[in-house]
Amino acid sequence: MSHEATLHTSHDAHGHHDHHEHHQSFISKYIFSMDHKMIAKQFLITGMIWAVLGGLMSVFFRLQLGYPDTSFPWLEDILGKWAKGGHITPEAYYALVTTHGTVLVFFVLTAGLSGTFANFLIPLQIGARDMASPFMNMLSYWFFFLAGVVMLSSMFVETGPFSGGWTAYPPLSALGSASPGSKTGMDLWIVAMALFVVSSLLGGLNYIATVLNMRTKGMSMTRLPLTVWALFFTAVLGVLSFPVLFSGFILLIFDRNFGTSFYLSDIFVNGVGALPNEGGSAILFQHLFWFLGHPEVYIILLPAMGMVSEILSTNSRKPIFGYMAMVGSMFAIAVLAFLVWAHHMFVTGLNPFLGSIFVLLTLLIAVPSAIKVFNWLTTLWKGNIRFTPAMLFAIGFVSLFISGGLTGIWLGNSSIDIHLHDTYFVIAHFHIVMGVASMFGMFAGIYHWFPKMYGRQMNNTLGYIHFWVTMAGAYLIFWPMHYEGLAGMPRRYYDYSIWESFKQFEGLNRFISIVVIIVFMVQLLFLLNFFYSIIKGRKLTKQNPWESNTLEWTAPIHPGHGNWPGEIPEVYRWAYDYGKDGKEFIPQNVPIGDDESHH
Amino acid sequence: MTMYLTLAVILLVFVVIFQIAKASEYVAVLKGEEQNRKQTNKINGFLMVAFLVLGLIGVWYCNKLYFSKTLLSIDAASIQGEKVDLMIWWTLGVTGVTFIATQIMLFVLAFKYQEKENRKVYFFAHSTFLEVLWTSVPAIVLTGLIVFGLKNWAFFTSEAPKDAIQIEVTGKQFGWIFRYPGKDATFGKKYFKVIDPASNSLGLIWKDSADLNLKDDPFSHDDIVTEGTMYVVKGKPCKLIIGSRDVIHDVGLSQFRLKMDAVPGIPTTMWFTPKYTTEEMKTITGNPNFQYEISCDQMCGNGHYSMKGVIVVVSQEEYNAWLAKQKPYYFSAFPEKAPAEKAADATITATATTAVIADSAAKK
Numbered sequence: 001m002s003h004e005a006t007l008h009t010s011h012d013a014h015g016h017h018d019h020h021e022h023h024q025s026f027i028s029k030y031i032f033s034m035d036h037k038m039i040a041k042q043f044l045i046t047g048m049i050w051a052v053l054g055g056l057m058s059v060f061f062r063l064q065l066g067y068p069d070t071s072f073p074w075l076e077d078i079l080g081k082w083a084k085g086g087h088i089t090p091e092a093y094y095a096l097v098t099t100h101g102t103v104l105v106f107f108v109l110t111a112g113l114s115g116t117f118a119n120f121l122i123p124l125q126i127g128a129r130d131m132a133s134p135f136m137n138m139l140s141y142w143f144f145f146l147a148g149v150v151m152l153s154s155m156f157v158e159t160g161p162f163s164g165g166w167t168a169y170p171p172l173s174a175l176g177s178a179s180p181g182s183k184t185g186m187d188l189w190i191v192a193m194a195l196f197v198v199s200s201l202l203g204g205l206n207y208i209a210t211v212l213n214m215r216t217k218g219m220s221m222t223r224l225p226l227t228v229w230a231l232f233f234t235a236v237l238g239v240l241s242f243p244v245l246f247s248g249f250i251l252l253i254f255d256r257n258f259g260t261s262f263y264l265s266d267i268f269v270n271g272v273g274a275l276p277n278e279g280g281s282a283i284l285f286q287h288l289f290w291f292l293g294h295p296e297v298y299i300i301l302l303p304a305m306g307m308v309s310e311i312l313s314t315n316s317r318k319p320i321f322g323y324m325a326m327v328g329s330m331f332a333i334a335v336l337a338f339l340v341w342a343h344h345m346f347v348t349g350l351n352p353f354l355g356s357i358f359v360l361l362t363l364l365i366a367v368p369s370a371i372k373v374f375n376w377l378t379t380l381w382k383g384n385i386r387f388t389p390a391m392l393f394a395i396g397f398v399s400l401f402i403s404g405g406l407t408g409i410w411l412g413n414s415s416i417d418i419h420l421h422d423t424y425f426v427i428a429h430f431h432i433v434m435g436v437a438s439m440f441g442m443f444a445g446i447y448h449w450f451p452k453m454y455g456r457q458m459n460n461t462l463g464y465i466h467f468w469v470t471m472a473g474a475y476l477i478f479w480p481m482h483y484e485g486l487a488g489m490p491r492r493y494y495d496y497s498i499w500e501s502f503k504q505f506e507g508l509n510r511f512i513s514i515v516v517i518i519v520f521m522v523q524l525l526f527l528l529n530f531f532y533s534i535i536k537g538r539k540l541t542k543q544n545p546w547e548s549n550t551l552e553w554t555a556p557i558h559p560g561h562g563n564w565p566g567e568i569p570e571v572y573r574w575a576y577d578y579g580k581d582g583k584e585f586i587p588q589n590v591p592i593g594d595d596e597s598h599h
Numbered sequence: 600m601t602m603y604l605t606l607a608v609i610l611l612v613f614v615v616i617f618q619i620a621k622a623s624e625y626v627a628v629l630k631g632e633e634q635n636r637k638q639t640n641k642i643n644g645f646l647m648v649a650f651l652v653l654g655l656i657g658v659w660y661c662n663k664l665y666f667s668k669t670l671l672s673i674d675a676a677s678i679q680g681e682k683v684d685l686m687i688w689w690t691l692g693v694t695g696v697t698f699i700a701t702q703i704m705l706f707v708l709a710f711k712y713q714e715k716e717n718r719k720v721y722f723f724a725h726s727t728f729l730e731v732l733w734t735s736v737p738a739i740v741l742t743g744l745i746v747f748g749l750k751n752w753a754f755f756t757s758e759a760p761k762d763a764i765q766i767e768v769t770g771k772q773f774g775w776i777f778r779y780p781g782k783d784a785t786f787g788k789k790y791f792k793v794i795d796p797a798s799n800s801l802g803l804i805w806k807d808s809a810d811l812n813l814k815d816d817p818f819s820h821d822d823i824v825t826e827g828t829m830y831v832v833k834g835k836p837c838k839l840i841i842g843s844r845d846v847i848h849d850v851g852l853s854q855f856r857l858k859m860d861a862v863p864g865i866p867t868t869m870w871f872t873p874k875y876t877t878e879e880m881k882t883i884t885g886n887p888n889f890q891y892e893i894s895c896d897q898m899c900g901n902g903h904y905s906m907k908g909v910i911v912v913v914s915q916e917e918y919n920a921w922l923a924k925q926k927p928y929y930f931s932a933f934p935e936k937a938p939a940e941k942a943a944d945a946t947i948t949a950t951a952t953t954a955v956i957a958d959s960a961a962k963k
């Protein structure tokens with residue numbers, strides 16, 4: 001609170017706020033900025049760069065899966081020794097798959113998503129001048145940036161980047177002798193991830209503190225927009241689970257470098273001989289990893305859910321259905337997220353009774369998920385829907401969340417997972433429900449809040465093309481993978497030609513790879529639209545282009561540092577008075593009228 | 600060259616799309632925002648239904664193309680697998696109905712309630728009845744699936760029957776080693792520090808070692824070790840004791856619908872009863888090259904994709920004949936201890952077998 005006060009006085013002292021902006025140097029405005037809006041943009045653009053790199057990696061490894069027998073000489077030109085003779089090597093394939101997973105899960109869908117929207121939306125939507133600690137906020141970005149630099153540098157070490165899968169299970173990840181990628185590449189991978197964890201914690205603590213302490217007058221918790229609720233739960237999940245991952249990594253570092261045996265026991269490595277380690281448990285790491293890993297998938301999904309709720313309601317011109325149920329189900333998901341991690345470990349030799357408990361708790365998560373879906377559907381019902389590009393992506397999100405959530409019910413039952421674990425069925429499940437769905441949430445958010453970020457509009461036609469191609473492409477890529485999984489086709493295979501049971505899918509794999517390339521191209525079109533519109537997009541003429549109720553649209557088109565030039569608006573109502581008493585919309589800062597009805 | 604050409608074409612397509620999009624924006628500005636929104640709403644509303652219809656046709660078509668390639672189209676090859684398949688069918692029923700119903704609702708609602716001039720939206724923020732309804736119905740259905748699933752899970756993870764054939768399966772980068780306990784029906788002890796890839800791939804303890812504080816374990820002398828291929832008997836339960844020599848692997852048996860990790864230092868187990876011999880499966884699947892493959896299903900290094908094993912399911916007689924031909928691993932390390940053999944025929948096998956019997960009898 002005191003911080004808010006200082007900002008107030010500094011503003012008063014300067015008289016006009018814009019004037020204050022002029023004194024900032026380029027470095028303090030664009031690089032070491034402490035303005036939450038600028039930090040959000042830094043996260044967004046860094047995230048986009050990683051998304052392009054991570055996406056490009058998937059194009060490369062899909063080329064191998066789609067065309068295992070074809071040589072592409074130009075690949076060797078680009079990738080050098082990774083593509084000797086125009087074929088991606090197994091080492092390169094696994095390095096690409098691993099880095100793709102790590103980068104998309106952590107750098108794009110965690111930092112890129114939460115970092116962007118928690119930073120941008122929390123202060124603007126709760127009516128705060130900035131984050132609780134702008135300095136920590138800046139640090140959070142720079143730790144993320146450093147993590148990226150280290151991760152990138154691991155691509156260039158002699159023995160190659162880490163190649164044991166994004167889940168980094170030891171002993172493979174612990175033993176340089178078992179895989180070249182587990183040598184220096186893995187050291188850098190761990191360092192990058194450790195920096196990343198620090199970044200997440202700094203960010204998360206800040207988001208929590210800001211939501212709890214810095215809401216404007218009248219903004220009670222039950223009046224918060226669902227976006228803020230979602231970002232709040234996300235931050236709580238991250239703060240509670242990332243430290244566990246961190247400790248898992250610390251033990252891994254000890255095993256790798258200091259001769260301990262936390263995860264190692266009874267190992268004989270070809271060409272090296274028996275290792276001295278005895279008494280460790282390789283499974284311990286999996287517990288620590290998935291104790292973060294499962295909450296992590298909700299860290300990725302919840303911000304998307306929040307933004308989708310907001311966008312669906314705004315563009316249906318109708319209140320979100322069951323606001324309290326939406327908050328309650330997010331709370332339930334957040335709690336349950338900590339109690340289901342071992343569903344990734346049903347076939348590790350886990351005690352079967354423990355497995356049963358995890359089946360029960362896992363399938364329980366489907367209940368709050370179902371509530372959310374039905375509430376979204378009811379929000380559309382009898383609305384007056386405007387198909388903005390953001391709205392299309394929000395609808396797409398719901399469709400994907402349904403499709404991927406339902407296959408979770410298959411995998412959550414251990415007696416089905418015992419067949420489908422680590423097959424393409426799992427790949428289909430989590431790409432649809434997490435990868436693509438959450439990406440759709442991010443796109444929806446970008447299209448929706450772009451005018452607030454840059455004071456300009458993105459091109460709608462390009463937005464529509466982007467949506468429809470990506471939507472169709474997502475299903476064309478991932479739907480058929482369920483069939484491959486039902487045939488037992490294992491994930492993380494470089495080549496299927498020696499397998500009588502799996503080589504029958506060669507044609508399908510090629511089809512999928514072609515769609516991947518097309519979808520990737522269309523994402524470039526989106527980027528073109530994004531960057532072009534920053535510079536040359538139509539200037540925003542209306543302060544509130546979507547006729548939305550939330551507070552960010554009461555700030556000027558180009559809000560300065562401090563967000564509102566005068567007083568922070570006071571809040572009198574929830575964010576969802578759309579279509580109330582025949583009124584199109586009633587922003588949160590409009591006092592309750594005498595003749596207004598109750599709902 | 601073709602690469603540059605392709606790039607040029609792609610670039611051209613980009614520029615064209617971009618120009619069209621820009622032009623349409625100018626038109627939109629000229630026409631006025633309201634007018635333009637009406638038009639794009641119509642187009643997108645139509646695309647919503649189109650997507651739904653084409654999508655459902657696509658689902659049907661995908662199924663038509665690929666259902667026969669999934670394992671669901673043929674009988675599971677183990678009694679455990681039958682239960683997995685049944686679970687899948689039930690779950691598919693429940694989730695399939697939900698999938699179709701909710702997707703139809705989503706796209707049809709989006710189409711139906713696209714913006715129209717005089718439509719009054721229904722200010723509908725809350726309904727306890729509806730919310731309780733869609734909390735309780737999924738909860739009840741899921742309870743059914745959980746009960747059903749846990750019953751099967753208890754069966755899959757139960758103790759193997761007493762008469763099960765016991766086989767030890769060990770993963771290593773990148774292949775499988777199998778061990779049968781031999782005539783004494785007891786696996787000899789092993790210790791990873793005496794592994795020698797050339798002569799003692801599992802580290803059987805068949806020598807005293809003062810350094811390592813090990814004592815020769817006679818039970819190991821008749822253990823049979825094979826690599827790559829494993830034999831089991833149709834209709835007879837088979838218990839796998841699974842381990843790993845280096846990193847984590849996974850014994851994936853897709854035709855039997857089962858899998859279990861191979862973890863260094865922590866043995867795991869799994870049992871199943873095969874229903875069809877390999878030969879029978881060739882007719883059932885119509886594939887003369889059919890094999891029961893063991894796929895490694897846990898990322899284990901750069902050769903992960905090639906870590907293949909084969910299970911041959913045979914009748915009891917064939918199994919006995921095969922087993923009789925196997926020589927204890929001990930003799931390949933200590934040829935001098937092997938009983939003298941001259942020619943390759945049944946008498947030899949008989950001698951070998953008697954030797955084994957005599958050997959194990961001597962221990963008792």
Ligand code: HEM
Pocket residue numbers: 167297298300301343344362363365366369404405406407408409411412413417420421422426429430433434
């Ligand atoms: C109805 C709710 C859900 C259930 C019951 C469920 C269940 C499961 C289970 C049992 C697995 C393990 C499969 C295996 O490895 O054999 C799994 C994997 C996964 N799920 Fe879900 N899931 C649900 C929803 C979600 C959501 C909402 C997300 C993300 C936002 C998600 C993300 C993932 C990811 C990333 C993996 C795979 C990680 C990996 O092995 O690389 N799931 N899910």
Ligand SMILES: [Cu+2]
Pocket residue numbers: 293294297340341343344
């Ligand atoms: Cu999970």
Ligand SMILES: [Cu+2]
Pocket residue numbers: 847848849895896897898899900902903904906
């Ligand atoms: Cu493997």
